[in-house]
Amino acid sequence: MITVITSFRLSEPITREEARSLFLSKASTYRGVPGLLRKCYVLSEDGSAAGGVYLWRSRAEAEKMYTEHWKVLAQETFGAVPSVTYFESPVVVDNVMDQILSDE
Template sequence: MIGVLVTFKQTEKFDRSAVAKIAGELRGPFEGMAGLRFKGFMLDEEGGQARNFYVWDDEGKGRSFFTAEIVEKVTGIYGVPPEVQFFDIVAFVDNAGA
């Protein structure tokens, strides 16, 4: 399993309603996406950052998703280029079914 943290940093704060709108408009293609366990759209209003966090069951699919075209597309959406970080998930706790 692999985690991917995508961070968009701005000098000005991201507007919460704008990030919520982006999340609402972009969630559809990720629903049911092969290899993607979940994706979270996050906002750090104080730090001026929007973040997306992905958990992929398949490392290859996770890494191959972040093409130059995807990076260019999300740069246009958020207005700044992202920083993309990959993490090996050693253990995962999921309380959704509890």
């Protein structure tokens, strides 16, 4: 499994309520994306940075998401080009599903 963290500085800070509304307006576009297991939207405490934490089955599936087109859409939505960082996730503890997931 792969965890991807995207982040970007906002041109103007936003409130939690503004972020929630914006995130909800985009959330449905991530439903049913092949290989995407989970996405968490994130906002810094001071509202000056936002991003996402994604859990993917594989890097190949993740890389299909973070295209130049995706970066342009993110820039249009948030006013900044996001950074994209990949991490190996060999084990994930899921307390909601009461499971420990392994990529083997």
